[in-house]
Amino acid sequence: MAKREDYEHRTEVLITPIIEANHFELVDVEYVKEGGTWYLRAYIDKPGGITVDDCEIVNRALSDLLDEEDFIEESYILEVSSPGLGRPLKKEKDFLRSMGKDVEIRTYRMIDKQKEFRGVLKAYDKDTVTIVTEGEEEQVFQRENIALIRLAFDF
Secondary structure (H helix, E strand, O other): OOOHHHHHHHHHHHHHHHHOOEEEEEEEEEEEEEEEEEEEEEEOOOOOOOHHHHHHHHHHHHHHHHHOOOOOOOEEEEEEEEEOOOEEOOOOOHHHHHHEEEEEEEEEEEEOEEEEEEEEEEEEEOOEEEEEEEOEEEEEEHHHHHHEEEEEEOO
8 A cells, every 4th residue: 555545544544533423424535745745635524514613623633633643754734624516426425426416527538539528427336437418328437547527517
């Protein structure tokens, strides 16, 4: 397991009791480097949405546990936030919740001269995602070719 995945996994273990005690949902944990700075991000949610106070509760409790465990070698910034409207579908529960809804898919490589697709999420499994486009055409994507999949929103 790479260092990044180890940090993310160990953080998930630490944050889970905090999340459960507050009746929140852990959407994702990521450890990423942006502009020379490392960030440890936890995305949380709850029915009706997450507030700044909710994020603060989790941030303080998690920060104390991370200080005690001290397993991250580099200096980093801890962020706890809502996943926002553009949250990617990553876990089984994300796909289940999004069945029958409009999604956007971005692929790593061009498929039929495009990299962005939109349609209703019809099916998924560990290897594929199937959508139905506006023209009622069914498209199946290999998960390994998907860079991003998220709910589609019209503004």
